[in-house]
Amino acid sequence: MSDPIQPPAARRPQEALELVSQALSDGDLEAALAQYEGAARLVTWRRQQPSADGDVPSGEVSGAEVRSALRSFMALRLPLAVRIGTVLTAPGVALVICERHTTGTDPDGEHVSYHGHGCAVVRAQPDGSWRIAADAWHLGTEVPL
DSSP states (O other), X not given: OOOOOOOOOBSSHHHHHHHHHHHHHHTOHHHHHTTEEEEEEEEOSOOOOOOTTSOOOOXXXXXXXXXXXXXXXXXXXXXXXXXXXXXXXXXXEEEEEEEEEEEEEOTTSOEEEEEEEEEEEEEEOTTSOEEEEEEEEOOBSSOOO
16 A cells, blocks of 8 residues: 655745645645644634624634534535735744635535635744644625724
8 A cells, every 4th residue: 555645735834825725625624734733723714693692702713623614614615715915924933814715606506605804824844844823714795803
């Protein structure tokens, strides 16, 4: 039995986001997860309903919940595009501002159109690659404050 092909490693901070987008578009959950650190935090695109006391949940997940959230997005079976805006770097860390969007018909035949700004904190790894430490997806019709 041969070794499985390893997902590509990001060599620039913004490439980590581009590789996640490509992997999700291709239906490759493991390749998408490979771009995140093991303890990465993700603010999801899911619309959260306010609780009885009026608090709106952040939608922030980590660990195994990141896998579940990305699997949920991948279930749409739609291509995800990312456009990189600003990349602000400091030694060993970068902030990447981007826009993400997807449009099409989901498996249930419903028209889907998500668009929004987001940002990610990407950290340099000992092997020279870059992985996402924190990622905020904001898909919808408004830019969150």
